Amino acid sequence: MTAPSISPRQWNVGLVGYGEVGRILAEDLRKQDVKVSAYDIKLRSDQAGQPLRDHARHHGVALTASHTDLAAGADFIVSAVTASQAVPVAQACADAVKPGAFFLDFNSASPGAKQRAAALIDGGGGRYVEGAVMTSIPPRRIKVPLLLGGSGASELAPLLVELGFDAKVASEKLGVASAVKMCRSMMIKGLEAMVIESFTTARAYGVEDAVLASLKETFPGIDWEKQGAYFFQRVIEHGRRRSEEVREVAETVREAGLTPWSAQGTAERQAWIADLADEGLFGAKGTKDFARSTDWRTEADRILASIAANNSKTVE
Numbered sequence: 001m002t003a004p005s006i007s008p009r010q011w012n013v014g015l016v017g018y019g020e021v022g023r024i025l026a027e028d029l030r031k032q033d034v035k036v037s038a039y040d041i042k043l044r045s046d047q048a049g050q051p052l053r054d055h056a057r058h059h060g061v062a063l064t065a066s067h068t069d070l071a072a073g074a075d076f077i078v079s080a081v082t083a084s085q086a087v088p089v090a091q092a093c094a095d096a097v098k099p100g101a102f103f104l105d106f107n108s109a110s111p112g113a114k115q116r117a118a119a120l121i122d123g124g125g126g127r128y129v130e131g132a133v134m135t136s137i138p139p140r141r142i143k144v145p146l147l148l149g150g151s152g153a154s155e156l157a158p159l160l161v162e163l164g165f166d167a168k169v170a171s172e173k174l175g176v177a178s179a180v181k182m183c184r185s186m187m188i189k190g191l192e193a194m195v196i197e198s199f200t201t202a203r204a205y206g207v208e209d210a211v212l213a214s215l216k217e218t219f220p221g222i223d224w225e226k227q228g229a230y231f232f233q234r235v236i237e238h239g240r241r242r243s244e245e246v247r248e249v250a251e252t253v254r255e256a257g258l259t260p261w262s263a264q265g266t267a268e269r270q271a272w273i274a275d276l277a278d279e280g281l282f283g284a285k286g287t288k289d290f291a292r293s294t295d296w297r298t299e300a301d302r303i304l305a306s307i308a309a310n311n312s313k314t315v316e
Contacts, residue, residue, distance in 0.1 A: 006075065008159040009034055014074025016067060016089050017081035018042070018052050020238075021106065021137055025078060028142035028164060030059045037062040039070040067092035074098065077126075080106040083113075083244040090117035094124035102156050104148075106131045108245040110182060110252040111175030118150060118174055127152040130174060131167075132181035136234070140166075149177030182252040186263055189246045192231045193269035196300075199228050203300040228296040236282050236299060239274030243267045273303075281306055 013029055015022045018040035026036045038061050043049040056063050064070040071077060071093040079089045086107035097103060103121045105114060105128065118128035129152045134145040147170040148157055160167040170177035202208040212224045235242060246267040250260035276282070281302050 008076070008163050011035070011075040012037060012073055014038070014064075014070040014077045015061075016040075016070060016077060016079045016093065017106075018056070018061075018063075019080070019241075021080040022078075023052075023055055024137055024141050025080070026056075026061050027059055030061065032164065034163065035062075036060075037064055037070055037073060039064045039067055068096040071096035071101075072098070075101055077101065077103045078106055079103065079117075082241055083108045083248040086113050087117050087120070090120040090128070094120040094126070097121060097124050097126035099125040100127060102127045102129055102152060102159075104129050104131050104156070104160075106133060108133070108181060108185060108248055109178065110248045110255060111178045112251065112255050113248060114149075114178045115174055127156075128174075129153050129156050130177050132170065132177040134181065134184065147177040147180060150174045153177075179252065182249045185245055186249045186253075186266075189242055189249070189270065190262055190266045192235050192242070193266040195228055195231045196235060196273065197269060199232075199296055200300040200303050203297060204304055208297070225296075229294055232296045232299045235270055235273050236277050239270045239277060243271035243274060246270060276303065276306060 009032065012035040013025075015026060015036060015038040018026070018038045022038060022040070026038060029036050036059075038052075038056060040049070040052055042052055043063060053063065055061070064073070067089065075098065077093060077097065079086065079093075081089050086105060086109040089107075090103070090105070093103065103126045105117055109117070114130045118130070121128035128150060130149040132147040132149070134147060137144045142164045143166045146160070146165055146167045148160075148167055149170050149172075151172055151174075153169045153172060157167045157169050170180060198211065199208060202211040212228075215222070215224045244267075246263055250263035250267060253260035253263055282299060
């Protein structure tokens with residue numbers, strides 16, 4: 001089985017998932033005149049799909065009607081969907097993938113999920129490579145640190161570098177890169193959840209200034225005001241995706257033989273914030289005021305007001 005012999009700049013890159021990550025990759029690839037096609041389930045919706053269609057039209061991205069249509073025409077596929085869809089997307093693309101075409105799994109899934117996805121793609125004649133994105137894609141965009149894993153990682157890495165990616169091989173063994181990503185996510189997403197829970201509780205008791213002063217004394221290198229605002233913003237805007245990722249973290253912990261008490265709690269807190277966002281507590285998605293407060297106290301007050309309102313309804 002061989003990968004496409006043409007230069008990566010002549011590839012037709014297929015993006016499965018046209019959310020924040022997919023659109024950023026599309027923009028950076030199109031700036032290099034690389035052909036890009038994309039598919040997203042939101043395209044089935046007139047309302048939710050319109051911003052995606054507008055973006056694709058503006059940047060010259062060809063939209064396809066299905067996973068299989070995208071896979072059949074792509075020399076290189078990037079799967080950038082929610083964590084729970086990593087294996088289903090691989091299954092949907094497997095039968096149509098071009099022989100030898102690389103399939104880069106960008107998703108934050110457990111090593112076990114990556115191995116199941118790999119079996120599907122490799123079984124269909126493609127070449128599966130796991131990718132572990134090691135920090136938030138904005139602001140580094142296509143140059144975000146990326147760890148690769150699997151038997152095709154060493155061959156794919158220099159091709160990705162040619163396209164502008166900051167890609168490094170973690171291991172030829174599938175699952176190693178994902179394990180690094182999952183263990184890191186356990187800390188980062190857990191810290192986000194703890195900050196939201198701690199800061200909101202401190203706000204409820206009116207002790208937030210004392211708490212922040214104590215944290216600054218213990219961790220003087222962190223601007224807790226700025227970091228708190230950033231964590232609130234990211235979870236409010238991306239809590240649904242984050243909660244799914246942390247459920248994959250929990251599965252990674254289980255695969256190691258441990259009970260994922262911390263990961264489970266983090267996933268619940270992230271999902272809870274996502275539920276509040278979906279209810280419109282923080283403003284309407286797509287508007288400038290959604291998850292954009294520079295003061296985390298504003299968001300904490302909204303959360304506390306929502307809790308008080310729900311408690312009032314329960315008493316009634």
